[in-house]
Amino acid sequence: MKIVPINTVEKKKVNxxxxxxxxxxxxxxxxxxxxxxxxxxxxxxxGGHTPFHSHPYEHMxxxxxxVGALVNASGEENPVKPGDFAIVEPDEKHQYRNKGNKPxxxxxxxxxxxE
Amino acid sequence: MKIVPINTVEKKKVNxxxxxxxxxxxxxxxxxxxxxxxxxxxxxxxGGHTPFHSHPYEHMxxxxxxVGALVNASGEENPVKPGDFAIVEPDEKHQYRNKGNKPxxxxxxxxxxxE
Numbered sequence: 001m002k003i004v005p006i007n008t009v010e011k012k013k014v015n016x017x018x019x020x021x022x023x024x025x026x027x028x029x030x031x032x033x034x035x036x037x038x039x040x041x042x043x044x045x046x047g048g049h050t051p052f053h054s055h056p057y058e059h060m061x062x063x064x065x066x067v068g069a070l071v072n073a074s075g076e077e078n079p080v081k082p083g084d085f086a087i088v089e090p091d092e093k094h095q096y097r098n099k100g101n102k103p104x105x106x107x108x109x110x111x112x113x114x115e
Numbered sequence: 116m117k118i119v120p121i122n123t124v125e126k127k128k129v130n131x132x133x134x135x136x137x138x139x140x141x142x143x144x145x146x147x148x149x150x151x152x153x154x155x156x157x158x159x160x161x162g163g164h165t166p167f168h169s170h171p172y173e174h175m176x177x178x179x180x181x182v183g184a185l186v187n188a189s190g191e192e193n194p195v196k197p198g199d200f201a202i203v204e205p206d207e208k209h210q211y212r213n214k215g216n217k218p219x220x221x222x223x224x225x226x227x228x229x230e
Contacts, residue, residue, distance in 0.1 A: 001187050001207055004200045027200040028175060035173050036226050037152040039200060058150050060143060062222060072116050085119045085142040085154060092116055111151050
């Protein structure tokens with residue numbers, strides 16, 4: 001059993017190509033003994049976004065705060081708000097964008113092999 | 116890609132022995148095509164709790180709202196608050212209790228085989 005307040009977790013800038021104003025935390029990852037799944041938190045600054053990309057594993061998301069959009073493979077923005085869950089399938093192209101003027105914060109779960 | 120606002124998901128009373136005032140939603144489960152992990156939401160009423168039990172799979176938790184406690188195998192209460200993440204290891208005895216006077220709401224992830 002382990003309890004991890006999110007504000008105690010180091011926040012690192014996402015330096016991937018295509019990312020802008022995005023920060024990552026890993027409150028519960030493989031290094032914490034997560035048996036199957038890792039939970040990360042992304043904070044996207046106003047005007048920022050995650051990369052528009054795909055990868056062979058899914059995302060399981062929960063919107064914590066802010067106003068954002070989940071972009072689909074066609075480039076269409078789907079609005080998301082706090083309390084929304086989302087699944088991005090493996091190999092599905094996607095991007096999260098901050099559409100508001102405050103931080104946009106989401107949980108992003110991935111299989112532990114990837115984090 | 117699928118977006119599921121939590122208030123659109125059916126809420127069912129938890130009828131397990133040892134549960135009191137606890138309700139479950141499954142915004143993203145195996146029926147939604149979750150490849151690896153399922154995300155459920157538990158809402159515990161003031162004075163309520165989940166069962167004090169163990170099972171052969173872990174919990175990956177995030178506290179959405181309310182004031183609560185995560186009880187360890189020795190019966191000790193560890194306070195948890197919104198923004199806290201928690202991992203309960205497989206076979207570890209545990210319980211969530213609402214310690215406040217408003218609903219206590221948490222995300223509870225489990226391998227898709229179990230939900």
